[in-house]
Amino acid sequence: MSDTAIRHAESADISALLDIYNHYVLHTPITFDIEPRTRAQRQEWLDQFRSSGRYQCFVAAQGGKVIGWACSTRFKEREAYATSVETSVYCVPDHTGRGLGRQLYARLFEALQAEDIHRAYGGITLPNGASVALHERMGFRHIGTYREVGRKFGRFWDVALFERPVAALG
Numbered sequence: 776m777s778d779t780a781i782r783h784a785e786s787a788d789i790s791a792l793l794d795i796y797n798h799y800v801l802h803t804p805i806t807f808d809i810e811p812r813t814r815a816q817r818q819e820w821l822d823q824f825r826s827s828g829r830y831q832c833f834v835a836a837q838g839g840k841v842i843g844w845a846c847s848t849r850f851k852e853r854e855a856y857a858t859s860v861e862t863s864v865y866c867v868p869d870h871t872g873r874g875l876g877r878q879l880y881a882r883l884f885e886a887l888q889a890e891d892i893h894r895a896y897g898g899i900t901l902p903n904g905a906s907v908a909l910h911e912r913m914g915f916r917h918i919g920t921y922r923e924v925g926r927k928f929g930r931f932w933d934v935a936l937f938e939r940p941v942a943a944l945g
């Protein structure tokens with residue numbers, strides 16, 4: 776992993792970000808999007824991020840190729856929720872289980888600690904052993920589970936909710 780660079784996402788990353796995400800849209804229940812995102816939709820998503828502030832996106836690149844990303848997005852629209860973010864992290868399938876998710880989340884949370892954010896939340900479609908382990912490892916705590924909250928591939932799926940303080944962890 777020593778040749779892996781973690782940096783803020785840039786406009787030029789759009790194709791890689793789209794490809795990684797759409798792989799999981801099409802083949803897994805990890806995200807509840809069902810139709811692949813278009814480039815325009817993913818561009819709009821990418822446009823929400825800045826190099827500082829509550830909403831940031833980091834990519835991991837190896838030899839110029841983006842192999843994963845982690846980002847923070849608005850948790851809910853109503854104003855008082857602004858101090859909470861939702862975080863997510865995706866690695867390309869052949870780069871999982873090698874510490875990349877941990878590296879991406881560590882960089883994201885390092886950046887978020889400088890911001891006015893109190894809580895971070897992650898929602899994990901079950902089962903997903905790698906994501907549960909990563910969230911627990913990164914200081915998240917399981918706070919509940921929505922039962923059969925979404926239907927994809929003709930069946931219902933549970934989503935486990937994970938929460939962690941942002942400022943309080945060093």
Ligand SMILES: CC(C)(COP(=O)(O)OP(=O)(O)OC[C@H]1O[C@@H](n2cnc3c(N)ncnc32)[C@H](O)[C@@H]1OP(=O)(O)O)[C@@H](O)C(=O)NCCC(=O)NCCS
Pocket residue numbers: 799805863864865866867870871872873874875876877878897898899900903904905906908909912
């Ligand atoms: C979930 C994901 C981001 C984790 O990243 P990763 O690079 O594979 O995980 P890491 O190698 O950094 O490992 C993080 C922890 O999970 C554990 N872990 C990794 N893969 C695991 C698996 N398949 N089952 C159980 N634990 C696993 C590791 O041992 C490590 O724990 P430790 O630090 O206590 O030893 C990655 O697997 C991924 O992109 N999966 C598909 C997309 C996804 O599920 N995204 C999350 C949506 S909620």
